[in-house]
Amino acid sequence: MKKLFLTLALSLAIFASNAQVKTPQSSPLSKVEQVVGLTSVTIEYSRPSIKGRIVYGDLVPYGKNWRTGANANSTVTFSDAVTINGKELKAGKYALFTTPKADSWDIIFYSDTNNWGLPESWDESKVALRASVKPETLSKSVETFTIELANISNDGATLDLLWERTRVSLPFSVPTQTLAMASIEKALAGPSMGDYFSSAQYYYQSDKDLNKALLWINNAISMTPAGKDTPFWYLRLKSLIQAKLGDKKGAIETAKYSLEGAQKAGNADYEKMNKDSIAEWSKK
Incomplete structure (x- = not known):
């Protein structure tokens, strides 16, 4: 009887914990x-x-x-x-x-x-x-x-x-x-600096047409506002594309500009990446 009572109590407890009443x-x-x-x-x-x-x-x-x-x-x-x-x-x-x-x-x-x-x-x-x-x-x-x-x-x-x-x-x-006029004006003005950078980055990372990637990153760099420094991460991407295309000399030159920008901004990560790449690409 005691065992039966314990079994019944356990069953009721399980039912109560799982029961979910749904009503409209x-x-x-x-x-x-x-x-x-x-x-x-x-x-x-x-x-x-x-x-x-x-x-x-x-x-x-x-x-x-x-x-x-x-x-x-x-x-x-x-x-x-x-x-x-x-x-x-x-x-x-x-x-x-x-x-x-x-x-x-x-x-x-x-x-x-x-x-x-x-x-x-x-x-x-x-x-x-x-x-x-x-x-x-x-x-x-x-x-x-x-x-x-x-x-x-x-x-x-x-x-x-x-x-x-x-x-x-x-x-x-x-x-x-x-909103419509702003959208039209933006579209007619063509791709932005960031659009060119993102496109070049995608092509580089996806091993697509690297010549197009180089063209786009150059377009992005050319849109740097007067009196402003070209973003060092843009220059970093260009150097990687150049190196992948086999232009080690051009890659090193671009990486040096990226390194200079990273040092000016105090970005240790990009400083190290550029130094490592320059050392690697300088090997004969």
Whole structure:
């Protein structure tokens, strides 16, 4: 009997340690990802349902800050600064709070996103932006709270909140023209100094066309700004490419310039590598 009792107790303990009960969340988590123009917008929030209740004016009182969803903070993340009601909202992640009223809503972007619902102590200095919008009455009731991005164009969209028979729509604009022009200008200007260096380094390390690698590292070196020293690691790469191509004399000459730059910068690692290479390439 004692042995049977111990076996039963052990079995129950194992069952208890392994048991994981899974049930549906009453307010399931949702994630919305959308590119607006060239700006990425991500929304994460939990979605409560009406379930026969009266929402606005009861479950969600008028005139008080609302968590705008359920559970942890509903958040909105912008990859670039956006403009709302003529005000700039910097790129970043924000908690989304609202103050519903019968004739207008305040939409609040709050910099502290680590709250379960509303902050225990509201800090007005953490309000990154506050915007007022008028609510719209829907013809049909929306059972489950919804946040969506609508009216998407190259230059903006609307952040829409829908629940019960109310929709609140907040327009925002994105800096598509600024980003696009910067991208075009960069592309038309051609590869950068770093682009040439990275390409040459890849070709050298991958044993690809070393003549191309030499051309690219020379292009990179030629783009050294006036009055600035050529980066000694650029010169180090050129010397390695020259040596691999069989030009030991040229490699030694370039390595000496790299050594001089490394000594000037106090970089002992590159100083040693250059000295070792010069000694190796000087052997007949």
